[in-house]
Amino acid sequence: MANHSSGKKGKGSSVHARRAVAYIVLILISFLCLFWFYVLFINASRSNSELGRGFTVLPGKYLGKNFYNLFHSSLPVVRGMVNSLIVAALSALLSTYFSTMTAYAIHAYRFAGRKAIFTFILGIMMIPTQVTALGFVKLVQSMKLEDNFIPLVIPTIAAPMTFFYLKQYMDSNLPGELLEAARIDGAGELRIFNTVALPLMKPAIAVQAIFAFVTSWNNYFTPSLILHKDKVKTLPILIAQLRAADWLKFDMGQVYAMIAFSIFPVIIVYLILSKNIVGGLAAGAVKG
Amino acid sequence: MKKKKSVVTRYNRWGYIFLIPFAVVFVTFQLIPLCTTIYNSFFENYMSGLRKVGPNFIGLKNYAKLLTEGDLGKYFCNTMIMWILGFVPQIILSLLLSAWFTNPQLRLKGQRFFKTVIYLPNLIMAAAFSMLFFTLFSKGGPVNSILVAVGVFKEPYDFMAHIGSVRGLVGFMNCLMWFGNTTILLMAGMMGIPDSLYEAAEVDGATPGQIFWKVTMPLLKPIFVYVLVTSLIGGLQMFDVPQILTNGSGDPMRTSMTLIMYLNKHLFSKNFGMAGALSVLLLILTGFLSAIVFQVTAKDEVQ
Numbered sequence: 001m002a003n004h005s006s007g008k009k010g011k012g013s014s015v016h017a018r019r020a021v022a023y024i025v026l027i028l029i030s031f032l033c034l035f036w037f038y039v040l041f042i043n044a045s046r047s048n049s050e051l052g053r054g055f056t057v058l059p060g061k062y063l064g065k066n067f068y069n070l071f072h073s074s075l076p077v078v079r080g081m082v083n084s085l086i087v088a089a090l091s092a093l094l095s096t097y098f099s100t101m102t103a104y105a106i107h108a109y110r111f112a113g114r115k116a117i118f119t120f121i122l123g124i125m126m127i128p129t130q131v132t133a134l135g136f137v138k139l140v141q142s143m144k145l146e147d148n149f150i151p152l153v154i155p156t157i158a159a160p161m162t163f164f165y166l167k168q169y170m171d172s173n174l175p176g177e178l179l180e181a182a183r184i185d186g187a188g189e190l191r192i193f194n195t196v197a198l199p200l201m202k203p204a205i206a207v208q209a210i211f212a213f214v215t216s217w218n219n220y221f222t223p224s225l226i227l228h229k230d231k232v233k234t235l236p237i238l239i240a241q242l243r244a245a246d247w248l249k250f251d252m253g254q255v256y257a258m259i260a261f262s263i264f265p266v267i268i269v270y271l272i273l274s275k276n277i278v279g280g281l282a283a284g285a286v287k288g
Numbered sequence: 289m290k291k292k293k294s295v296v297t298r299y300n301r302w303g304y305i306f307l308i309p310f311a312v313v314f315v316t317f318q319l320i321p322l323c324t325t326i327y328n329s330f331f332e333n334y335m336s337g338l339r340k341v342g343p344n345f346i347g348l349k350n351y352a353k354l355l356t357e358g359d360l361g362k363y364f365c366n367t368m369i370m371w372i373l374g375f376v377p378q379i380i381l382s383l384l385l386s387a388w389f390t391n392p393q394l395r396l397k398g399q400r401f402f403k404t405v406i407y408l409p410n411l412i413m414a415a416a417f418s419m420l421f422f423t424l425f426s427k428g429g430p431v432n433s434i435l436v437a438v439g440v441f442k443e444p445y446d447f448m449a450h451i452g453s454v455r456g457l458v459g460f461m462n463c464l465m466w467f468g469n470t471t472i473l474l475m476a477g478m479m480g481i482p483d484s485l486y487e488a489a490e491v492d493g494a495t496p497g498q499i500f501w502k503v504t505m506p507l508l509k510p511i512f513v514y515v516l517v518t519s520l521i522g523g524l525q526m527f528d529v530p531q532i533l534t535n536g537s538g539d540p541m542r543t544s545m546t547l548i549m550y551l552n553k554h555l556f557s558k559n560f561g562m563a564g565a566l567s568v569l570l571l572i573l574t575g576f577l578s579a580i581v582f583q584v585t586a587k588d589e590v591q
Binding site for chain 2: 015018019022023025026029030032033034036039040043052054055098099101102104105106108109110111114117121122123124125126127128130131132133134135136137138139151154155157158163183189190193214217218220221225235236239240242243244252255256259262263266267270271274275277278
């Protein structure tokens with residue numbers, strides 16, 4: 001943990017040695033992060049009987065076959081993927097649009113109770129969804145919205161974390177003069193929000209949309225309480241179902257294919273967008 | 289800004305209008321469910337076989353029952369043990385990596401690559417990740433096959449049948465999923481410490497260890513407390529990983545059953561009274577912890 005040390009004595013060699021140690025540790029850690037996904041890929045490409053014979057370093061030839069079998073199995077995986085996509089995309093859209101709107105209300109206007117409302121939203125940020133789950137399920141039942149995506153999508157409109165991040169970004173990227181200028185031009189307030197504020201917020205909205213999408217895509221607790229019919233189940237529920245089944249009887253190639261099917265789309269999208277995500281995280285973290 | 293009072297007040301009411309969607313959704317889907325949950329905690333309301341008992345008002349009896357009869361203490365300890373097993377290696381790793389990444393002397397290359405890689409596990413579906421570990425660490429799985437081939441074990445080890453290995457796996461997965469996030473948070477904190485302080489310490493002849501403990505750590509304290517407490521709040525909510533790994537059973541012998549898994553059990557068996565009481569206890573606990581975070585970080589955010 002030799003942080004920021006620059007003892008004048010033997011400086012050159014000690015820095016070299018420490019740099020070498022740092023690289024070795026970083027490579028080991030990277031290996032530890034990626035190894036599991038590598039094994040997943042290898043195993044998803046091998047047949048059940050090949051898998052029974054132990055692990056190999058090189059992939060097999062059954063990747064296509066495993067996926068073919070998976071899509072024709074009793075588990076509604078394609079339907080699950082479509083359901084997950086619908087729920088995640090709508091959640092990302094609604095949570096970012098309306099969180100920007102909420103942040104804009106606090107940022108652009110001066111009204112009575114503004115500070116109190118801001119403090120309140122920060123205060124409820126940490127309330128876990130699980131502690132209200134009982135009441136939430138009862139509410140959904142009384143609204144007759146079980147097996148419906150509405151109770152998974154609409155609540156994302158009130159997302160304190162997203163709100164907070166966007167509010168931070170607005171403070172440094174949305175000057176009041178700009179809004180004032182639009183106002184003098186005679187634009188309505190909703191119009192100013194949609195055509196002036198929203199476009200300026202694009203980078204922050206993109207980062208938050210990705211997070212909202214991934215959070216929803218990965219969410220297991222709430223959907224499992226609300227979605228019961230096969231037709232509406234999302235991927236995490238199907239994974240749990242796979243785990244609950246007597247898995248030894250399964251074709252293991254298919255099991256790995258199913259896990260890969262839930263994990264790899266996110267990895268691919270992440271690698272494409274990683275620059276924005278990691279950079280955006282740091283930007284949000286400076287003040288958070 | 290407040291030159292033309294009438295115009296100003298006229299457009300400022302849009303602040304309220306823009307808050308309507310948030311307010312309506314918050315009240316409907318969070319506040320009302322919260323109240324229903326608290327309300328339910330005072331009622332006896334469960335299924336006894338196919339017969340429905342209650343709802344009958346019983347005051348605080350659910351709480352008394354929860355605290356005295358059930359295994360709440362055991363599940364709380366399980367949750368905390370698995371959280372610590374994940375958090376301790378996570379914070380050590382994150383401190384080390386963030387110190388390296390922000391050290392101007394080391395000038396590590398490929399930082400983008402490493403940051404991308406260490407953040408990756410955070411985005412993986414916890415349910416799928418857990419299912420993956422279940423298959424990889426199963427008796428006939430690849431980890432056993434590798435370890436036997438290398439000679440670490442003579443015969444396959446049943447990771448799912450031993451308390452230590454199940455808890456260890458849960459801790460390990462949590463560590464893997466969260467250390468990248470923690471590293472990025474700590475880095476932001478470390479970059480905010482002015483170089484002049486380090487230089488001054490060096491001039492005074494401080495060792496690297498002294499600099500870390502006497503300069504970096506005290507200045508990092510607010511963000512460190514934030515990381516610690518938010519991780520603890522997250523730890524209390526631990527669910528997906530142990531739930532999928534043990535198929536909801538918390539085996540062996542419910543030693544990996546977490547508080548939220550317990551809540552989930554009550555919700556599925558429709559024991560609403562107990563589920564309500566457990567939720568309220570969790571809410572109080574999280575509320576207390578959030579108050580600490582709020583004190584440390586959010587205070588100066590409110591302009």
